[in-house]
Amino acid sequence: MTLYALISSLELGLVFGIMAIGVYLTFRVLNFPDLSVDGSLPLGAAVSSVAIIAGINPWMALIAAFLAGGLAGLVTAFLNVRFGIMSLLASIVTMTALYSINIRIMGRPNLALLGEETVFSQFEAICPAFLQGNLISLFLYSLIICLLGLCLYFFLATEVGLALRATGNNPQMARAMGISTGGMTLLGVSLSNALVAFAGALYSQSQGSADVGMGIGTIVAGLVSVIIGEAMVRKKGVAWALLGALVGSCLYRVVIGFALATGTGDSIFALKASDLNLITAVIVVLLLAGPKLQLAARRSSK
Numbered sequence: 001m002t003l004y005a006l007i008s009s010l011e012l013g014l015v016f017g018i019m020a021i022g023v024y025l026t027f028r029v030l031n032f033p034d035l036s037v038d039g040s041l042p043l044g045a046a047v048s049s050v051a052i053i054a055g056i057n058p059w060m061a062l063i064a065a066f067l068a069g070g071l072a073g074l075v076t077a078f079l080n081v082r083f084g085i086m087s088l089l090a091s092i093v094t095m096t097a098l099y100s101i102n103i104r105i106m107g108r109p110n111l112a113l114l115g116e117e118t119v120f121s122q123f124e125a126i127c128p129a130f131l132q133g134n135l136i137s138l139f140l141y142s143l144i145i146c147l148l149g150l151c152l153y154f155f156l157a158t159e160v161g162l163a164l165r166a167t168g169n170n171p172q173m174a175r176a177m178g179i180s181t182g183g184m185t186l187l188g189v190s191l192s193n194a195l196v197a198f199a200g201a202l203y204s205q206s207q208g209s210a211d212v213g214m215g216i217g218t219i220v221a222g223l224v225s226v227i228i229g230e231a232m233v234r235k236k237g238v239a240w241a242l243l244g245a246l247v248g249s250c251l252y253r254v255v256i257g258f259a260l261a262t263g264t265g266d267s268i269f270a271l272k273a274s275d276l277n278l279i280t281a282v283i284v285v286l287l288l289a290g291p292k293l294q295l296a297a298r299r300s301s302k
Contacts, residue, residue, distance in 0.1 A: 039098025044197025069197020
């Protein structure tokens, strides 16, 4: 694996680390299975790309993508809270609708940003020479993630944030304490999808294009990142959980990059870029089945 491939994998790990943090909010904090993130990621990319082409400042385009993702999450949570549709089904309905909505926004299945000004081109203009090239994206991703992570950490420590965590941990007790669990669900799912859409917008500006299919497998990649992060960072606390999701995302992308870099050749077992989802599925199975397999092995050895 070359240094260039390693840096590229870390870039993907950082930008999708924002997505992993969003998945962490729904699956771990709220205990809300949410598949709508598969549609929220390309939604953020679509909104950001269309806004930039329309002449809007790329930073404002990121904010617009964040708000659009929050609206998508709000729809999912509203279907669950107001109409009693189970969370999994509500998120599938939203994800399915977002596919058509994203094409409507872009006017086509994909959109290019060639020659358009992005946050990366703006940042490149003011960066010192030693940060030119791939290091610009790496540094900017790190800076944005630090800011988002700090904001989210302090938010989850506020009264509203604690109510949000209580809703996912024990909704019956939260309601007994006067917490509006429905309102917290609306807030949490909206914030999660907003972060995922923000990651999609950043990624599209970095790659110079947006595609309606770029969100396929987002939820699985997010879950893998969270699970790997929990295995690597075992300390308790919100800060460590957020750091774990980010570390898990980076490790996951490095492993994928290494597998694709070493799996070359004409053999039927050689790995290709199209095998990404297969590799992801195998990693998920190994992570989830690993503890049970270890337990069975210990019992059989006694």
